[in-house]
Amino acid sequence: xxxxFVTLAHGAGGKQTSELIDRxxxxxxxxxxxxxxDAAVLSMEKGKIAFTTDGFIVSxxxxxxxxxxxxxxxxxxxxxxxxxxxxxxxxxAFVIEEGFPMDKLExxxxxxxxxxxxxxxxxxxxxxxxxxxxxxxxxFITTTGIGRIMxxxxxxxxxxxxGDAVIVSGxxxxxGCTILLARDEFGIxxxxxxxxxxxxxxxxxxxxxxxxxxxxxxxxxGGVGTVLYEIAxxxxxxxxxxxxxxxxxxxxxxxCGMLGLEPLYLACEGRLVIFAPKDKAxxxxxxxxKCKNSENAAVxxxxxxxxxxxxxxxxxxxxxxxxxxxxxxxLPRIC
Amino acid sequence: xxxxxxxxxxxxxxKREDGKKLRIMEVCGTHTHEIFRLGIRKLLPESVELxxxxxxxxxxxxxxxxxxxxxxxxxxxxxxxxxxDLIRVPGTEMSLAGARxxxxxxxTVYSPLDAVSYxxxxxxxxxxxxxxxxxxxxxxxxxxxxxxxxxxxxxxxILGANKTMPNAYKALEGSADAFLYPGHxxxxxxxxxxxxxxxxxxSGVVTGFTAAELxxxxxxxxxxxxxGEPFFRNCYPRVVKPEGNPAAIKLMEKVMTPCxxxxxxxxxxxxxxxxxxxxxxxxxxRKKFALPKITGKPNPACRCGDVLQGKCKxxxxxxxxxxxxxxxxIGACMVSNEGACSAYYQYGNL
Numbered sequence: 215x216x217x218x219f220v221t222l223a224h225g226a227g228g229k230q231t232s233e234l235i236d237r238x239x240x241x242x243x244x245x246x247x248x249x250x251x252d253a254a255v256l257s258m259e260k261g262k263i264a265f266t267t268d269g270f271i272v273s274x275x276x277x278x279x280x281x282x283x284x285x286x287x288x289x290x291x292x293x294x295x296x297x298x299x300x301x302x303x304x305x306x307a308f309v310i311e312e313g314f315p316m317d318k319l320e321x322x323x324x325x326x327x328x329x330x331x332x333x334x335x336x337x338x339x340x341x342x343x344x345x346x347x348x349x350x351x352x353x354f355i356t357t358t359g360i361g362r363i364m365x366x367x368x369x370x371x372x373x374x375x376x377g378d379a380v381i382v383s384g385x386x387x388x389x390g391c392t393i394l395l396a397r398d399e400f401g402i403x404x405x406x407x408x409x410x411x412x413x414x415x416x417x418x419x420x421x422x423x424x425x426x427x428x429x430x431x432x433x434x435x436g437g438v439g440t441v442l443y444e445i446a447x448x449x450x451x452x453x454x455x456x457x458x459x460x461x462x463x464x465x466x467x468x469x470c471g472m473l474g475l476e477p478l479y480l481a482c483e484g485r486l487v488i489f490a491p492k493d494k495a496x497x498x499x500x501x502x503x504k505c506k507n508s509e510n511a512a513v514x515x516x517x518x519x520x521x522x523x524x525x526x527x528x529x530x531x532x533x534x535x536x537x538x539x540x541x542x543x544x545l546p547r548i549c
Numbered sequence: 550x551x552x553x554x555x556x557x558x559x560x561x562x563x564k565r566e567d568g569k570k571l572r573i574m575e576v577c578g579t580h581t582h583e584i585f586r587l588g589i590r591k592l593l594p595e596s597v598e599l600x601x602x603x604x605x606x607x608x609x610x611x612x613x614x615x616x617x618x619x620x621x622x623x624x625x626x627x628x629x630x631x632x633x634d635l636i637r638v639p640g641t642e643m644s645l646a647g648a649r650x651x652x653x654x655x656x657t658v659y660s661p662l663d664a665v666s667y668x669x670x671x672x673x674x675x676x677x678x679x680x681x682x683x684x685x686x687x688x689x690x691x692x693x694x695x696x697x698x699x700x701x702x703x704x705x706x707i708l709g710a711n712k713t714m715p716n717a718y719k720a721l722e723g724s725a726d727a728f729l730y731p732g733h734x735x736x737x738x739x740x741x742x743x744x745x746x747x748x749x750x751x752s753g754v755v756t757g758f759t760a761a762e763l764x765x766x767x768x769x770x771x772x773x774x775x776x777g778e779p780f781f782r783n784c785y786p787r788v789v790k791p792e793g794n795p796a797a798i799k800l801m802e803k804v805m806t807p808c809x810x811x812x813x814x815x816x817x818x819x820x821x822x823x824x825x826x827x828x829x830x831x832x833x834x835r836k837k838f839a840l841p842k843i844t845g846k847p848n849p850a851c852r853c854g855d856v857l858q859g860k861c862k863x864x865x866x867x868x869x870x871x872x873x874x875x876x877x878x879i880g881a882c883m884v885s886n887e888g889a890c891s892a893y894y895q896y897g898n899l
Contacts, residue, residue: 400659474582474886524897531553531760533588538895 225344298367452521578605578887612845739793814854
């Protein structure tokens with residue numbers, strides 16, 4: 215097949231469709247469970263499974279530190295991991311715009327394969343549709359995943375307790391900042407790369423040191439600040455943050471300063487927010503710091519009984535203020 | 550002791566015997582926002598009151614201006630380029646967001662020059678840039694007009710609501726005992742204006758934007774106020790020079806000339822605005838589209854005007870936080886991140 219662009223014929227179900235699937239998807243995703251039938255046939259161990267799905271429409275589809283393919287694997291792998299589930303199998307559905315460059319599609323598939331391998335997950339079913347020019351923007355991907363929940367894991371947004379430490383697995387806001395700059399609307403240049411990464415190994419490393427982990431949440435759209443308000447609400451607790459302890463890269467701080475944005479509300483695609491008893495926090499942070507993609511993990515605050523449903527900031531001058539609630543559209547189509 | 554601790558000590562130990570309060574007005578919206586973000590209000594003793602003044606360009610832009618912009622977009626067929634903050638400010642009938650849902654083309658830009666580039670690449674459309682702002686942003690609007698003139702763009706114009714601070718301070722006399730002057734404005738205008746104001750009995754300090762700069766300015770204001778005479782101090786000397794930015798001033802004077810200007814809540818303040826000079830009249834949207842005189846009608850329940858003059862706190866307004874919220878603003882002060890109502894709402898009463 216020598217087509218340089220995706221055409222409507224590639225989505226018609228005939229010869230060109232199989233050529234596209236063979237050349238782009240089978241080529242990269244090859245594994246024993248990848249099906250050519252109507253559905254993949256999988257074996258599961260006994261126990262609880264986690265099951266989730268996520269759609270990806272990021273614009274632009276390529277950015278510093280990744281592309282929509284890598285993002286689509288990380289998003290679903292991380293959602294499973296946050297439940298203490300080892301990601302096992304993924305499916306992926308593509309909606310491709312007519313005229314999309316074939317080499318870019320290959321790059322996206324290659325990034326998906328590489329990320330899946332890194333996360334230890336198999337892509338075993340998929341679907342391809344082609345939509346007319348202008349009916350989608352480039353390529354949209356939906357991934358669905360199944361994971362096996364570890365017997366010793368029990369995490370939920372409802373389980374945060376007064377006395378828990380609040381931990382982030384790295385410096386925040388890089389993905390949102392990267393996308394913002396990639397859109398070229400602001401005339402700002404800065405050396406920022408997305409934090410987009412699969413985090414199963416990091417979650418596993420935490421459970422290797424303790425089972426006593428109450429909440430793990432993947433801070434994506436809305437950033438860490440949104441996650442904190444969600445947990446404060448779900449668990450009926452207050453959260454106090456120490457502004458000076460929140461890790462933010464200097465470049466991200468600079469861009470936020472210029473545009474008047476709060477890094478806590480910028481999207482991440484490879485950052486976990488963890489709630490665990492204070493006496494376990496040090497072990498968790500040191501386990502995370504030994505892993506790739508969480509070298510800058512830090513305790514950023516604690517859970518309190520008072521101020522239920524609110525997030526309070528200890529400011530850099532030793533005063534306190536409320537973290538403003540997220541609201542309105544900061545930036546559409548970031549993931 | 551470092552600067553921050555030193556300043557905190559001066560601020561927190563300030564006491565008055567007469568039972569009155571030292572009323573300090575932060576004029577700039579960025580100051581308002583930073584003061585809330587840092588939790589500075591919680592550090593103030595009872596004897597100090599901070600008042601959020603009219604220094605957010607979106608907040609002081611009158612309703613009639615939004616009505617004019619909507620008319621340009623819906624009836625005159627112009628495409629509007631604007632800073633994002635203005636889009637949700639309510640007009641008499643609707644906001645620009647409302648106009649957009651009726652089919653108007655409203656585009657967000659981050660600089661007036663972006664609007665010129667847009668006009669350059671859309672020669673078949675009439676493009677109007679909504680020029681609001683103080684001495685900080687007016688030079689870039691002037692630059693945009695100059696560029697459009699040089700390019701010979703016949704499809705670019707501005708709807709102006711540019712404002713200048715000096716006469717606003719005079720109009721606000723009595724609202725506060727001292728002003729925290731907006732450092733970014735003084736970086737352009739210099740400090741002569743403030744020296745003049747001292748002679749008229751108006752006190753203030755030029756203030757920067759970091760925690761140390763804000764706390765220092767407050768501490769200096771408290772100390773100088775105890776001397777019992779009008780004062781001025783430049784507490785932002787790393788950025789604000791006495792002569793300001795002569796190139797920017799020259800550009801503004803070349804392209805624009807002072808005029809009377811309407812401020813939301815404060816009414817018309819003589820010679821507190823800037824309008825395009827006759828040589829640039831082709832770029833004045835009001836003239837180009839022969840706009841009629843429009844007087845906007847604010848929602849009667851909204852007390853933004855009183856808030857901007859320090860006559861009441863946002864929480865004293867009946868609609869604050871109930872029907873007027875950042876997602877559904879009734880007054881301009883709730884729209885902009887730098888508006889006093891938005892800051893009170895978002896940072897809450899801890």
